[in-house]
Amino acid sequence: MQRRALFGLASAAMIPAGLGLPAARAQEAFPSRPVTMVVPFPPGGATDVAARTLAERMAPLLGQPVIIDNKPGAQTAIGADAVARAAPDGHTILMASGTTMTLNPLLPEKLAYKAEDLTPIVLVTTLPFAVVVKKGLATDVQSFVALAKSRNGQLNYGSNGPTSFNNIAAIAVMEGLGIRMQEVGYRGDAQQLTDLMSGTLDVIVVGGSSALAAMRSGRGTIIGWTGEKERLAVTPDVPNFSELGPNMVCQTHFGLLAPARTPASAIQRLNQAAIKAMEAPELRQRLLSEGQYVAGGTPDDYAAYLKRDADRWRELVGRLARA
The missing domain is CATH 3.40.190.10 (Periplasmic binding protein-like II)
Structure with missing residues (x-):
């Protein structure tokens, strides 16, 4: 029995990485369960409409349901903080607005989350007023x-x-x-x-x-x-x-983000699914009919958009906050 045990250990050591059961679980394809999309607004608003329209078309592309979870309150901070604190595995994402990612971080009040607690996936739409x-x-x-x-x-x-x-x-x-x-x-x-x-x-x-x-x-x-x-x-x-x-010119936006430190492979998979979903004519028509411009692009494109937006409004938001 001792010889068989030693042989088993030696054989396990000879299995190439990625073929053993623990390694397979570690490299499990994403997503491995339903994805939750947190919407920091009540049901029925423009953000909720955009989120549900997108989630419905992302689900078959990801091979998993995309579930909407409305968490309104505190100028979107409640929903944003919930995603910032979630496991960074890509299974919990945020449909953010300009309030969430541009205005809130510019205010002097301390937020439960920071902009850097969330990593961009894709800019979904921009919305003029x-x-x-x-x-x-x-x-x-x-x-x-x-x-x-x-x-x-x-x-x-x-x-x-x-x-x-x-x-x-x-x-x-x-x-x-x-x-x-x-x-x-x-x-x-x-x-x-x-x-x-x-x-x-x-x-x-x-x-x-x-x-x-x-x-x-x-x-x-x-x-x-x-x-x-x-x-x-x-x-x-x-x-x-x-x-x-x-x-x-003044526009807000909707965009998808994940918790910081989410693996790049999961971010890329979510980005690709969202981009593909946004190509659907019926989705584009639905968003255009709501007064939204369909965007897209890479995670880096969205990060650059957020930086430009913050730079644009920093002085005015600071002035209004002090008034």
């Missing part, structure tokens, strides 16, 4: 500017907080157009939309789904978008403010 005026207020940029100047700062606009992306977009537009408006605080886009449509709020600066809802109701007019690319196909007659001046 729309300037929407209540019914009858103005028909285009020129009439809006003339009215705003004649009212001398008396028009009001909705804001989700001084350092929210929609307020930053509003400030970029006001400074670019040389006008002033009064900020009215809200807890989200939904109530802003309700008040605009009832006529109690003059202007909202919101993302595509809310803006398009106002337009389609007939109780709001989109006079311009803060995008830098071509006009949105869903509103081809509405200009980008960048056609008037480059300083009025």
